[in-house]
Amino acid sequence: MSQKPSIPKGTRDFSQHQMACRNYIFDTVRDVFRRFGYAQIETPAMENLSTLLGKYGDEGDKLLFRVLNSGDPFDSVDFGAFRTPEGGYRSAALSKELCEKGLRYDLTVPFARYVVQHQAELSFPFRRYQIQPVWRADRPQKGRYREFYQCDVDVIGSNSQLCELELVQMVAEVFRKLDVRVVLKINNRKVLTGLAEVCGFPDKVVDITVAIDKLDKIGLDAVKAEMLSKGLTEQAVAVLEPVLTLSGSTADKLKAMRGVLASSETGLKGLDELEELFGLVAAAGVDCPVEMDLSLARGLNYYTGAIFEVKALDWEIGSICGGGRYDNLTGIFGLPGMSGVGISFGADRIFDVLTGLDKFPASLASATRLLFANMDEESVKYVLPIASGLRSQGISVEVFADSGKLKKQFEYADRKGIPFISICGSSEAESGMVNIKNLASGEQKSFAKDDTAGMAAFLA
Amino acid sequence: MSQKPSIPKGTRDFSQHQMACRNYIFDTVRDVFRRFGYAQIETPAMENLSTLLGKYGDEGDKLLFRVLNSGDPFDSVDFGAFRTPEGGYRSAALSKELCEKGLRYDLTVPFARYVVQHQAELSFPFRRYQIQPVWRADRPQKGRYREFYQCDVDVIGSNSQLCELELVQMVAEVFRKLDVRVVLKINNRKVLTGLAEVCGFPDKVVDITVAIDKLDKIGLDAVKAEMLSKGLTEQAVAVLEPVLTLSGSTADKLKAMRGVLASSETGLKGLDELEELFGLVAAAGVDCPVEMDLSLARGLNYYTGAIFEVKALDWEIGSICGGGRYDNLTGIFGLPGMSGVGISFGADRIFDVLTGLDKFPASLASATRLLFANMDEESVKYVLPIASGLRSQGISVEVFADSGKLKKQFEYADRKGIPFISICGSSEAESGMVNIKNLASGEQKSFAKDDTAGMAAFLA
Numbered sequence: 050m051s052q053k054p055s056i057p058k059g060t061r062d063f064s065q066h067q068m069a070c071r072n073y074i075f076d077t078v079r080d081v082f083r084r085f086g087y088a089q090i091e092t093p094a095m096e097n098l099s100t101l102l103g104k105y106g107d108e109g110d111k112l113l114f115r116v117l118n119s120g121d122p123f124d125s126v127d128f129g130a131f132r133t134p135e136g137g138y139r140s141a142a143l144s145k146e147l148c149e150k151g152l153r154y155d156l157t158v159p160f161a162r163y164v165v166q167h168q169a170e171l172s173f174p175f176r177r178y179q180i181q182p183v184w185r186a187d188r189p190q191k192g193r194y195r196e197f198y199q200c201d202v203d204v205i206g207s208n209s210q211l212c213e214l215e216l217v218q219m220v221a222e223v224f225r226k227l228d229v230r231v232v233l234k235i236n237n238r239k240v241l242t243g244l245a246e247v248c249g250f251p252d253k254v255v256d257i258t259v260a261i262d263k264l265d266k267i268g269l270d271a272v273k274a275e276m277l278s279k280g281l282t283e284q285a286v287a288v289l290e291p292v293l294t295l296s297g298s299t300a301d302k303l304k305a306m307r308g309v310l311a312s313s314e315t316g317l318k319g320l321d322e323l324e325e326l327f328g329l330v331a332a333a334g335v336d337c338p339v340e341m342d343l344s345l346a347r348g349l350n351y352y353t354g355a356i357f358e359v360k361a362l363d364w365e366i367g368s369i370c371g372g373g374r375y376d377n378l379t380g381i382f383g384l385p386g387m388s389g390v391g392i393s394f395g396a397d398r399i400f401d402v403l404t405g406l407d408k409f410p411a412s413l414a415s416a417t418r419l420l421f422a423n424m425d426e427e428s429v430k431y432v433l434p435i436a437s438g439l440r441s442q443g444i445s446v447e448v449f450a451d452s453g454k455l456k457k458q459f460e461y462a463d464r465k466g467i468p469f470i471s472i473c474g475s476s477e478a479e480s481g482m483v484n485i486k487n488l489a490s491g492e493q494k495s496f497a498k499d500d501t502a503g504m505a506a507f508l509a
Numbered sequence: 510m511s512q513k514p515s516i517p518k519g520t521r522d523f524s525q526h527q528m529a530c531r532n533y534i535f536d537t538v539r540d541v542f543r544r545f546g547y548a549q550i551e552t553p554a555m556e557n558l559s560t561l562l563g564k565y566g567d568e569g570d571k572l573l574f575r576v577l578n579s580g581d582p583f584d585s586v587d588f589g590a591f592r593t594p595e596g597g598y599r600s601a602a603l604s605k606e607l608c609e610k611g612l613r614y615d616l617t618v619p620f621a622r623y624v625v626q627h628q629a630e631l632s633f634p635f636r637r638y639q640i641q642p643v644w645r646a647d648r649p650q651k652g653r654y655r656e657f658y659q660c661d662v663d664v665i666g667s668n669s670q671l672c673e674l675e676l677v678q679m680v681a682e683v684f685r686k687l688d689v690r691v692v693l694k695i696n697n698r699k700v701l702t703g704l705a706e707v708c709g710f711p712d713k714v715v716d717i718t719v720a721i722d723k724l725d726k727i728g729l730d731a732v733k734a735e736m737l738s739k740g741l742t743e744q745a746v747a748v749l750e751p752v753l754t755l756s757g758s759t760a761d762k763l764k765a766m767r768g769v770l771a772s773s774e775t776g777l778k779g780l781d782e783l784e785e786l787f788g789l790v791a792a793a794g795v796d797c798p799v800e801m802d803l804s805l806a807r808g809l810n811y812y813t814g815a816i817f818e819v820k821a822l823d824w825e826i827g828s829i830c831g832g833g834r835y836d837n838l839t840g841i842f843g844l845p846g847m848s849g850v851g852i853s854f855g856a857d858r859i860f861d862v863l864t865g866l867d868k869f870p871a872s873l874a875s876a877t878r879l880l881f882a883n884m885d886e887e888s889v890k891y892v893l894p895i896a897s898g899l900r901s902q903g904i905s906v907e908v909f910a911d912s913g914k915l916k917k918q919f920e921y922a923d924r925k926g927i928p929f930i931s932i933c934g935s936s937e938a939e940s941g942m943v944n945i946k947n948l949a950s951g952e953q954k955s956f957a958k959d960d961t962a963g964m965a966a967f968l969a
Binding site: 060061062063069092120121122124140143144149152167182207208212218328332333423429434436443448461465467 | 528549553571597608609630656842893896
């Protein structure tokens with residue numbers, strides 16, 4: 050009884066080539082993190098639902114994958130007690146009875162849980178990164194998956210802008226290594242709060258930021274009209290106008306903003322932070338453009354200081370990294386007063402950018418460098434130690450598993466993109482030689498069987 | 510409202526040091542796999558339950574973690590229809606109504622599903638490895654977890670014993686690199702089938718193998734008694750007796766076995782396979798002991814040819830790798846006649862062996878090599894470019910985030926095991942120098958701020 054195999058919608062298999070590309074991204078990122086003293090942790094795929102529920106809003110709660118309790122989870126449940134007047138069931142409440150565990154929705158909440166649970170063992174400021182899949186019961190669509198990797202790097206336990214600087218440096222270094230030109234945009238939540246305060250509408254932070262964000266697209270007059278349509282007064286809009294016409298260097302902009310935000314303590318604090326961070330960026334010498342962008346509004350609900358976003362300059366795809374500072378991440382788990390800042394690399398989008406710009410190294414195309422053809426049992430025994438010698442030089446070598454038609458063996462090399470083949474029969478074995486052919490150029494060379502170094506150079 | 514955080518029983522957080530050790534194992538394994546032309550794939554954590562159910566026996570089905578369907582999974586279910594006469598619920602049937610997906614139980618079934626689903630894109634023989642967590646609702650106990658990593662390497666689509674050889678070579682190479690002495694034991698399912706045939710009890714393969722396995726512990730007479738107690742006749746036991754007293758070289762043993770199995774076609778085929786494999790092992794020059802062990806019975810239910818097991822010689826822990834050949838892995842998904850052979854590395858046990866034998870490199874203890882103390886804002890700006898220069902040499906460097914008491918900064922370095930510290934204040938900034946101190950030896954050296962190479966050498 051066979052069944053046509055498939056996988057759940059919104060999930061993916063990753064082929065060998067996709068994995069090679071993904072590992073190239075992750076290895077690059079990890080190497081950069083390591084140089085800044087960030088080390089990896091991992092947390093379980095399943096968390097207690099008590100850890101997860103209520104952290105992502107009502108919509109987020111609905112997107113949690115719940116894991117059915119094992120054993121006989123139904124016997125103790127009075128299903129009747131969960132009926133609705135309409136004849137359905139109170140799904141959230143009944144789920145709680147049947148499921149204690151859920152799949153993690155992101156890496157931030159498990160990180161907060163980890164820091165609180167293991168605080169006695171950690172050294173603060175605690176620098177960590179984490180690269181693991183997360184699961185969301187979102188409606189699958191192009192570019193949105195139900196299982197996807199997040200790659201988060203955070204430091205927690207310090208208010209210093211040096212933490213922000215490190216993230217900026219790491220972003221710049223990652224994309225320098227990946228050979229992708231990016232711009233890193235920085236905003237500060239306190240500045241946005243300040244803007245809403247000084248114009249007299251402290252509850253309209255989001256509306257104001259969203260309107261500012263449209264400046265490039267719709268122009269000054271339309272932005273002002275939108276602000277009015279959201280309930281701001283003409284007077285309030287006049288207060289904000291200098292923000293909409295900011296120009297010059299970052300220093301010029303900061304100076305102009307100090308005028309606008311003069312009456313907001315929070316706003317001025319935000320400007321202080323931005324000024325300090327840009328000073329550190331200049332001192333450290335970061336080699337990617339870093340811009341202040343007051344329209345940057347991502348994560349407005351939880352960030353309390355710096356807000357980051359990274360965009361590729363040569364490929365249209367939205368932001369490929371984002372993050373910010375959160376002042377009380379661990380409070381919900383009983384450890385108040387821990388300020389942290391972090392950034393998340395969007396692995397899927399970075400993959401798409403590198404694919405689009407053709408920036409993956411060609412060497413990722415094949416795992417194997419050389420295929421020894423399989424002529425017969427005796428010649429296989431001749432090549433086996435030679436293959437081992439090349440492997441000990443770090444070269445990836447295969448011996449074709451089955452003797453038989455050479456055509457089939459060449460086809461195998463071709464399909465796998467193996468660039469070199471060696472055909473050793475009884476005459477090579479008798480003379481102690483090895484022939485290696487470059488399948489692309491046709492160039493062929495002969496080596497003494499012990500000349501591993503010579504072969505390695507030809508295969509390089 | 511804070512809550513005391515915890516994780517589901519049987520799951521684990523991995524700390525930075527544990528991750529460094531685990532990554533050391535995985536990186537070693539991957540590098541060896543790569544040299545043999547094996548490349549990585551990944552499959553989703555969730556598979557359709559139709560893929561998983563019925564593949565692991567009834568007990569296995571009970572150990573699957575099921576994922577509740579999202580949306581409103583209860584509304585369409587008539588719970589009454591699932592009641593048992595005893596007043597409980599038919600758990601398996603009701604679970605199927607509520608859950609379409611489950612967490613993968615191993616990497617073998619997802620691999621089989623993958624090969625069938627993607628057969629048109631693959632080159633056969635298809636060599637792949639996969640390192641991912643699996644989940645089992647087992648009762649948690651020491652050394653048994655509900656989430657643990659498997660590390661599987663398989664080649665599918667060839668009957669050649671060269672495939673078995675590659676696995677033997679990879680095992681030997683992995684443990685040579687990890688500096689752990691091991692013995693690799695090999696058996697063949699066909700030989701066991703043959704033994705049961707020639708003694709006239711073809712249905713008692715397991716009983717016979719289990720009895721043989723006890724030879725070292727309980728001695729010849731007790732093994733014979735056990736066989737009798739399992740229903741074998743005196744005559745049958747007499748037929749098997751030469752197997753219990755095998756001695757000499759592998760060649761001697763194979764010769765003696767040929768006499769015992771003369772009347773079993775299957776048994777002789779198994780001996781042919783063993784003989785070919787040991788011939789290839791000798792030709793390739795494998796540098797760990799490889800032994801024939803007729804008592805090896807692992808995976809008797811699904812293996813059809815070679816059976817492998819690896820034990821550490823200097824640490825008592827059971828097998829740390831195991832595997833074998835399976836002739837029809839993909840048949841259940843509609844692709845018959847694909848023979849494969851694979852081996853699984855037990856990451857948790859290998860971790861325990863390396864810990865027990867103190868074989869993890871000392872360098873894994875700290876991610877960070879050098880800490881720049883934070884004296885004040887100006888001196889931080891002085892050290893930032895120096896830190897960047899060292900990082901570009903691949904050295905892991907931190908700048909302490911907050912200025913303040915040096916004692917606290919030294920404590921931080923101590924807790925994190927950072928071996929070098931640099932304290933640069935205004936006098937160093939003025940003179941353009943950098944002092945670096947080895948915290949263990951007390952040795953201190955001074956460098957010109959541009960002498961990155963000199964610093965790197967001191968830090969090495």
